[in-house]
Amino acid sequence: MSTIENVKTGLTEKFGGDITNVDTQIGSRLYIDIKKERIREITEDLVSQGARYLVGVGYDSIDRDNTLGMVHNFAFDRDGFMVCVKTSVPADNPVMDSITPDIWGAGWSEREYMDLLGMKFEGHPKPKRLVLADDWPEGIYPLRKEVPHDLVPPAAEDVAYQIDECPEGTTVVPVGPFHTCLHEPEHFAVYVDGETIKGCDYRGFMTHRGIEKLCTTQVSYNEVPFIAERICGICGTVHATCYSQAVEIAADLKISRRAEYIRTIMLEIERLHSHLLWLGVAGHLIGFDTVFMHSWRVRENIMWLSERITGNRKTYGMVVIGGVRRDITPDIEADILKVMDIVEKEMVTIHGSIAGDTAIHKRTKGVGYISKEDTIKWNLVGPVARARGVDIDSRRDFPYAAYDDMKFDVPVLDSCDVWATVVVRILEIFEAIKIIRQALKGMPDDGPILTEMDEIIKPMIHSISVVEAPRGESVHYVITGEENRADRWRVRAPTYPNLQGVPQMLLNDQFADFPIILGSIDPCFSCTDRVQVINMKSGAMTVMNRNELEQMSRKS
Amino acid sequence: MWLTSKIKQIAMALRPGVVTLRYPFEPHPVPENFRGAPHWDHHKCVGCGACANHCSSRCILVRDLCQEIRVMLYDGSRCTYCGRCAEVCPEDAITMTDRFELATGQKEDITETLELFMLTCQRCGRCFDMENTNMLDRLDLRGYRYDSLETRSFIRKTTDQFDKEIFDKTVKYERPDKLGD
């Protein structure tokens, strides 16, 4: 058990003069500025104290002090606080040590900034292009402020993905960019030996849309939640809430308790929607269309309910900075309770009919094995981690919105396979219904649902917020800026770390298990690939690109 | 047990029956509070431009043809039906209707244009009064606004005088293809 004070004193003692600044924020965020030479030691030290790596955030600070900044964020789950380690490198020589050899989960964060900011990380085991296309010209780093948001460099001819060589004795089966088991385009080069998978390489980020760049140059603070909602087809409210919370922390804005309760209800409704959708997709991926049809039939009730509350079946548009836009009146409350009863009854039926089905067990038990230690090493999150015995849940560890008032269980299993993820998600459906009922019963009436803010938000304040999306934990890092817009916004969706663990899960399984293993992490590639800029209309100065790849609408 | 699971799976369909809707052969009503296409009531609109300022997709455009006539154009092709315009309108002139069947091949079907006669102030010659509501206080609309209605594009900055150069640049805007443009 450590507290934020202990960690602070421990680190300042150990690293002494190299730490240039220490800040705490709202009692659970610790910001430490340290010189770049000691970054590896301090991160190792934090991990040895039990911290979990969240995400790395790079930002462009060239116009202020000619440096590029990098922040590595860690979470202490059992103790409920986060530590953000900030360093900076000079812009003309942006070289720093890579922490990936010790912390595997940082691999993609660092590769991303190699592409987008031009930073170089020494010692990175796989410094290949991650985000930008292979024909993007060298020297143009999109996230730097000098690059306009709608730059379109000329395309190159004959450029292919740089996939790893396949190991001895295997052949490559290309899965993607278009494949019937994938819902968004991405490329997996699967190395198979007969029918057994021996390895996999991933090239993704094909739905990279430039949202972070767009929202820090073209859009103001309160328009961002509408775009954040469209990052992903399913976790819309999650992103909008996480961003709004981060800005509220930075701006020191307290919203009313009623708004927090309404946000909680919307988040749980979204969780219900997502898990029901996933159940259908998982059924479809193992060839069992009946489960697919039935769970989506139940999902229709949730979509009708969302339309009743928010005006739209999926893009709710409810959450803005300062609260929510619509209230929950008593007849809406009655409708919510009715739908909850229907969904609960149907879920009990569905659960009863598939729990004992040995045919489904054959396809999902023992499949997609990854041990608990590897799960922790790769920093997997969400039901994927909870199915392997790792007990993390942001709703309980870093309470936000109204979760500190709610009583709920976090299902954790330890059979380390796909079947466990199915059971975890089904149990979470029942927990979500429980939370919604509690929230409706205890909803206070203490203030306006939208708290207006009269002063300008102070610039250059860092803040970080986490929200438990249905897929795992979603992290937003915001640096406030001038001109009523954020200076930097980093979205880390839960699929980002989970995808890094997929090659491990695929090892030594049959090729026919590839879709269900991939499906078990509930991949939301649109959430993962958000950063680069792509414009659609010519002639217009400010154009947004919306998330067009919606499944189920996605899967759906 | 395997067999009982199978029987339960077949029986699962008996209670709901067939849930396929007859849509589009029958209409499908939407719940109240649905956010469909917005509609402007030209009797109530005062031409304040609050909706144009708040639109997240920049699809409400304002153009002053002369001091007395202001044209507001709503271009539904980029509208996301977020409802911010309806929320912010001080005169409640915008309602989010329940129309959602908006696919069309003609742009005019999803465009609403209002031409408003603006009364002028006798002292300063300008139009709206800013004391009444907060929304208008927060507008940065000053002077003339000349969004390009022809190319349906929004002009980010307004100046106090009409600047033909900026206007021409909007019409001929091309995306840069290398740095330094």
Next chain:
Amino acid sequence: MEIVYVFINIVVFLALAPLFDGIIRKLTARVQSRQGPPVIQPYFDLLKLLGKENINSADNRAFKLAPVMALASIISVISFVPLGYKATCLTGYADIITVIYLLTLGGVSILLGALSSKNTYAMIGASREMVTMVMVEPVLAMTFILGAVKVRSLGIDATMFSIAGNGYGWSVGLMLIVYLLALQAFVAKQPFDIAEAEIEILEGPFIEYSGPGYGLFKYYMMLKQMFYASLFVIVFMPFLSSGFYLVDLVIQLAEIAVVFAFIALVGSTNPRLRIDQAVKYYSVLIVLAICAVGLSAYGI
């Protein structure tokens, strides 16, 4: 007179196979609580496919030949089938070995089509199809051999009618169960549509086919389904024969519809198995089938 039976067989099968496939689709949809396509939808599908441009994406003759070969093989088998308990004029010219050979030829033509399309996914699908064929054809052969052992002849009508003609014994009962358990594999439906319709995992051996080639393959699959169902009805359900050809025909078609309903229900309530799991299942079935044949050799 018996030459008419050949034509009636072929016409009945060609006309009704899509209808029975439509029944499967409709019943599957109802189990999934949705409306489903109209029962005659497969006719529309076939007509549409046959009217499209024939793209020879693999640019070799084997690719063009494969669907035609598959359809030809199944139609030849159909002309031997003693539907309505009346042997056709061609039934005497072939025996059960020919039937098994022609059915295998159909499978081989799928392999031919898949391997000539030079596509990775088709090759994976072809290897799975090969494994399935190797493991499942013996069960069919055992069904025939059961009858052959009883009457000591290899003639088609003799073996088929004799299997259950003198009442059920243990061997016939066991064979019936084995056949039903293997029926899903014969007709390539869930849980055993591993090779053919693996839409999620691979596109299977038909990936490069489109238009008329694909339509012919689809027709082949539908005819194969109907053949296996009719085989079950002729061999294992002979008790409703009335002696009149047309009445028997109608009764058999009704029974075939019931078998199709069974296929639909099992197919819609099962996920797809992996090939290694399916192989284990098939080997158990082969052992049981051999036991049934052994039992019948002892007259049980």
